[in-house]
Amino acid sequence: MSNRMQNILIPIIAVLLGIIVGTILMIVTGYDAIAGFIALWNGAFGDVYFFGETVRQIIPYILAGLAVAFAFKTGLFNIGVEGQLIVGWLAAVWVGVAFELPKIIHLPLAVLAAALAGAIWAFIPGFLKAQYRVHEVIVTIMLNYTALHITNYIIRTKLSEGSDSSDPIAETASLRSPLLESLTDYSRMHWGIVIAIIAVIIMWFILEKTTRGFELKAVGLNQHASNYAGMNVKKNIILSMVISGVFAGLAGAMEGLGTFGYAAVKSGFTGVGFDGIAVALLGANSPIGIVLAAILFGSLKVGALNMPLEAGVPNELVDIIIALIVFFVASSYMIRLLIRKINKKGVK
Template sequence: MNKKNELVRSIAVPVISVLAGLLLGAIIMLVFQYNPVEGYGAMIEGAFGRAYNVGEVVRLATPLILTGLGFSVAYTAGFFNIGLAGQALCGWIASIWLAMTFPDLPKALLVPLCIIAGTLAGALWAGIAGFFRAQFGTSEVIVTIMLNYTILYISNHIVRYVLTDNADATPKISPNASLRSDFLTQLSGGSRLNGGIFLALLMIVLVWVLMKRTTAGFELRSVGLNPLASEYAGMNAKKNIILAMVISGALAGMGGVVEGLGTFENLYVLSAAPEIGFDGLAVSLLGGGNPIGILLSSLLFGVLKIGGLKMPSVGVPKEIVEIVIASIIFFVGINYAIRYIMDKFAAKKMTGKGEA
């Protein structure tokens, strides 16, 4: 019975958070004299009105699935990997660099090589923070934030002075390195939907198997629950710290690969680390760290962000979408309050039955 109640709460908390975020967005629209019905109606039309829109929703959700999975692995092991953006950028750089270095390799060989290179780059960048945490007890939050800025400026230098001659963007990669396919493009009405979605779906399955059905996953979860007890039981805490961060960074690196080889097909000068890192963190929290929850949360973010582009057509600023997303994350962050209210309501209901 307790397991059933916990399952209900784990589903109810994100649902309530989403509804509360949408309600707060509606209230803000009313306060500033916008029509929330028209605003949300335009959002739905912008997300589902055409095949192109649906394709863009799924396209945007794809890297978020990967970065969200990356965050969930580290979080389950007890670490807050806020460096997903930098690790994704590492994957983006490595995949584009390799694609530009060997543009004439067969597609069946070049695409897997680029994916592997980007994955390893993300894993290596996250492994730096994992190593310092394991060996010296440094905060992975501080180290990963610093690494985000470090790779951002390295990336811009590479774009301007290594891959180009003082240009702000690299040339488009060859079709042999692209994740796009004519089938997906035609199916989605010309959107940028690409083969990265299949990679993301595969990772959902693999991460679930890793965390739920393997010894390594059991050790990662154990270290997250109680590192001292885990070490007393014979588990190598330092090894698991590094392993968790490496896996987390590898998944984030894949997200960057999808952006580089699928969405943009090049690398350009950035003013900030990629949004997919921070959005992936939010997606993971909203999805409760569960792979299926992360999939659904990523699609929700895709609907909000792509659909929100249509809101100005009815006079509602698209920035309202960011307020809604921030509100949803706020309510997820205070999930203990939602759970407290739910428990009080359940206790009151049981008391009422007892008195009857």
């Protein structure tokens, strides 16, 4: 079996194993697994409202997954997507609140502000990695907390008068659409899905169809060989983190301009940036794989909310299933070993 086929099979097997083990856990703990999964499906796709909410959840997952995957493709582990998402969210809302402009100018400006904020936040670990060899994982983890507390301070002191949330963004900066709301029974689905699809195409085009993308991947595979070939390794490391930060900032814009329409003080992280790591891992860091993984994760997250209501099954069990899926993907060596043994038996 070819490596490409194995790369396709491993995430599928990981999902199946996660669901099987999750099912066993439901049965062992005394819950009706079949009723639980039916409730999960109904909660994600049972009617047009739930479908709209599922799409709404998928949008930031796609962009967060792209952010993680782009950095990983170039040999970097951007665990700071959460922080870059938060500053992107704040920047988008700030522009959405502070200006009064026609929609054709205001909305793109707010989206670009989020992308720029994410890029600047990601530039810091990229620069430190390239210039001083400081490990990006350490810096990005610290910057997550820095982003959380700085944005909370700005919301309380600059975007509101001591309250825990900003004013709503202007309608001209909103991604929400009366058309989409009416089609999905007034769900929070918004036009961010178009931006997410465009971002998927852009990532694929950069990495597969441009010289710069080839250089970025080459640096990720072997920095010494890339340097010997005349590539500017430091520049490519910084550029990789900046582009990753752009995707993360856009994920924040989807929340600020689409789902919520304001910025609020956060008692903790949103979790979307960290879930992006799992999305990228399950999607094998490929654009199409990330879309499929985001659809799965978004469906599980939204559908889980219906499980206690319809089947009496705690929605925390879905988090366990997601964790199991990630575990089995991370343990892909064992799955590869199993596939090889099956192949050898087939040959004999």
